[in-house]
Amino acid sequence: xxxxxxxxxxxxxxxxxxxxxxxxxxxxxxxxxxxxxxxxxxxxxxxxxxxxxxxxxxxxxxxxxxxxxxxxxxxxxxxxxxxxxxxxxxxxxxxxxxxxxxxxxxxxxxxxxxxxxxxxxxxxxxxxxxxxxxxxxxxxxxxxxxxxxxxxxxxxxxxxxxxxxxxxxxxxxxxxxxxxxxxxxxxxxxxxxxxxxxxxxxxxxxxxxxxxxxxxxxxxxxxxxxxxxxxxxxxxxxxxxxxxxxxxxxxxxxxxxxxxxxxxxxx
Numbered sequence: 220x221x222x223x224x225x226x227x228x229x230x231x232x233x234x235x236x237x238x239x240x241x242x243x244x245x246x247x248x249x250x251x252x253x254x255x256x257x258x259x260x261x262x263x264x265x266x267x268x269x270x271x272x273x274x275x276x277x278x279x280x281x282x283x284x285x286x287x288x289x290x291x292x293x294x295x296x297x298x299x300x301x302x303x304x305x306x307x308x309x310x311x312x313x314x315x316x317x318x319x320x321x322x323x324x325x326x327x328x329x330x331x332x333x334x335x336x337x338x339x340x341x342x343x344x345x346x347x348x349x350x351x352x353x354x355x356x357x358x359x360x361x362x363x364x365x366x367x368x369x370x371x372x373x374x375x376x377x378x379x380x381x382x383x384x385x386x387x388x389x390x391x392x393x394x395x396x397x398x399x400x401x402x403x404x405x406x407x408x409x410x411x412x413x414x415x416x417x418x419x420x421x422x423x424x425x426x427x428x429x430x431x432x433x434x435x436x437x438x439x440x441x442x443x444x445x446x447x448x449x450x451x452x453x454x455x456x457x458x459x460x461x462x463x464x465x466x467x468x469x470x471x472x473x474x475x476x477x478x479x480x481x482x483x484x485x486x
Contacts, residue, residue, distance in 0.1 A: 248284025
């Protein structure tokens with residue numbers, strides 16, 4: 220089990236501050252958001268800048284283990300789909316330069332006017348070139364269990380159409396919330412394609428919404444996931460997705476990240 224966190228949880232930190240904190244606190248890697256704007260690292264970055272980023276984290280005793288891309292393939296506009304494809308192809312070059320082994324991508328909500336089969340075929344058409352390049356450059360591309368892709372059957376069907384080079388970023392909390400599937404069944408369905416995990420914990424609030432709480436104190440069976448991975452002898456990155464960026468009321472990263480590490484190490 221390799222502990223990591225996402226820069227989603229420290230939106231106000233510089234990359235230098237993030238790298239320093241990760242190394243000093245024994246995190247094996249950091250999952251760096253790569254977005255078009257409002258992020259510490261942008262999709263407009265050059266290969267040289269990505270290489271510099273990788274050296275920065277390595278010098279501090281950690282690594283950029285993954286890029287969190289925000290590419291999506293559920294739209295209906297061919298121009299938008301092509302733009303997302305081209306963006307993901309560029310992020311693959313950046314990941315290779317930074318020494319990142321993984322890229323997270325979304326597929327996105329299936330458009331209402333499309334059948335499941337049409338949506339799968341469309342996503343595959345634009346992801347196939349990215350999966351091919353991922354194999355060529357030695358970076359693993361993974362769909363996050365998110366939106367309609369909390370359903371493992373959709374992920375498996377898309378992987379079959381793509382024909383290799385496409386894994387899964389297992390956000391088991393998302394799949395519980397989105398599909399109600401127990402973690403043991405999620406793992407059974409996704410086994411063999413899981414690249415790394417997103418970790419978070421929630422409780423059901425009085426209004427029926429899911430409310431984030433410190434990992435290990437809520438209703439998401441994190442301990443069971445760790446037991447499953449240990450039993451299967453899978454030494455994966457366990458990346459804490461502390462959604463401070465979207466929920467500023469959550470604890471500051473200087474408090475939340477060490478608390479996460481303490482709980483996970485206790486397992």
